[in-house]
Amino acid sequence: MNTELKTKINVAQFAYGMKNDKVIRISEVEKGLACGCECIGCGSPLIARKGDVKVHHFAHHDGNKNNCNESILHKLGKQIIQDKCVVGIAPLTIEVKEIDIVGRYHSKEFTNRKYTLQFNNVIPEQSAGDFQPDLTCFTDDGVIFIEIVVSNDVSPEKTEKVKERGVATLSIDISACSAMSDMEELIQAVMYDSPRYWVFHPVHEQIQQEMKEELEAEIGLINDKIRQLVTLKYDLVCRSSITQAPQDTQLEPKPNQVLLLGFSSGYGYSRKKGRDFDCSLLMCGKLIQGYSSTNYNLRGNGGYDIEKVSFDESLIPKLDSMTFPCVVEFEFKMVTVYGRPQMVVSNIVQ
Numbered sequence: 001m002n003t004e005l006k007t008k009i010n011v012a013q014f015a016y017g018m019k020n021d022k023v024i025r026i027s028e029v030e031k032g033l034a035c036g037c038e039c040i041g042c043g044s045p046l047i048a049r050k051g052d053v054k055v056h057h058f059a060h061h062d063g064n065k066n067n068c069n070e071s072i073l074h075k076l077g078k079q080i081i082q083d084k085c086v087v088g089i090a091p092l093t094i095e096v097k098e099i100d101i102v103g104r105y106h107s108k109e110f111t112n113r114k115y116t117l118q119f120n121n122v123i124p125e126q127s128a129g130d131f132q133p134d135l136t137c138f139t140d141d142g143v144i145f146i147e148i149v150v151s152n153d154v155s156p157e158k159t160e161k162v163k164e165r166g167v168a169t170l171s172i173d174i175s176a177c178s179a180m181s182d183m184e185e186l187i188q189a190v191m192y193d194s195p196r197y198w199v200f201h202p203v204h205e206q207i208q209q210e211m212k213e214e215l216e217a218e219i220g221l222i223n224d225k226i227r228q229l230v231t232l233k234y235d236l237v238c239r240s241s242i243t244q245a246p247q248d249t250q251l252e253p254k255p256n257q258v259l260l261l262g263f264s265s266g267y268g269y270s271r272k273k274g275r276d277f278d279c280s281l282l283m284c285g286k287l288i289q290g291y292s293s294t295n296y297n298l299r300g301n302g303g304y305d306i307e308k309v310s311f312d313e314s315l316i317p318k319l320d321s322m323t324f325p326c327v328v329e330f331e332f333k334m335v336t337v338y339g340r341p342q343m344v345v346s347n348i349v350q
Helices: 069-084 156-165 183-193 202-233 313-320
Strands: 016-019 022-025 046-049 057-060 086-089 092-099 105-112 115-118 121-124 135-139 142-149 168-173 196-200 257-270 275-287 304-310 326-337 340-349
Touching (some): 069 121, 069 142, 086 196, 092 202, 115 135, 196 202, 304 340
Antiparallel strands (some): 092 105, 168 196, 257 275, 275 304
């Protein structure tokens, strides 16, 4: 006997048929028409081919060459879950991401370990209004739909209908299975091993929304802190005022405002670094700070120092029209300079 031919399987071959409304394997029946089986996929009479050369398999008696494997696998998958009333659920990770005002990513993550779902009853092809899930499964906590995928995944239209009904729906992909496999292999694949994911789950949607709201609140606090730090860094300080301004106008910066003294913008080539450079700086007044320590006593301090702040060169026309010094508010954006993130003034509000 040629063992190589004996183990060679045609992808169009199948080892399962229906007899007396029961799924039966080729090894359990007599050969030829005496098997008394019908095709699980199309219902046509089958012949059991059980020779000495080819792998034992069923064939359509009428010579139908149509490949019923997808239909057979689909029905076998449904039958297995209907009989066993159990499916394994793979580990699940839900993640939400948001970006703060300086472009940094923040995330929250929820992880659920794998577990097993036990059903009280499973009904195939039960209508659910304007669509029909492959399986409607009843648990102690409610209803779950299951879609058995062999070739085409759950369509966007069906996904929307599932979401509208608010029913948890699981997709199980058995496209890698073979209609020639042993039943135990198929059962293991359908119940546990085949890829699966939640098309929709109301609890997961709720968890995701709650995490999103929590993350947005946290980023709101982070953004406030960033704004405060920026204000402190470029602050004129609202505790002081300048009286010697043009036309004797008193400049009294408020919180988040800056005393703008002037600006400078230029570009050129750095021989030391071997590259072009572009430098646009705002000159801001900043209170001179002084602190005493255990080995240092501050006699006094006052006045302003110059703080240089980078700005977008598109602001040059606006700056050209301004009179200095003046009190303004800055708006910032994050840019990348030589591969590094840097905050620059993107707008000036008087």
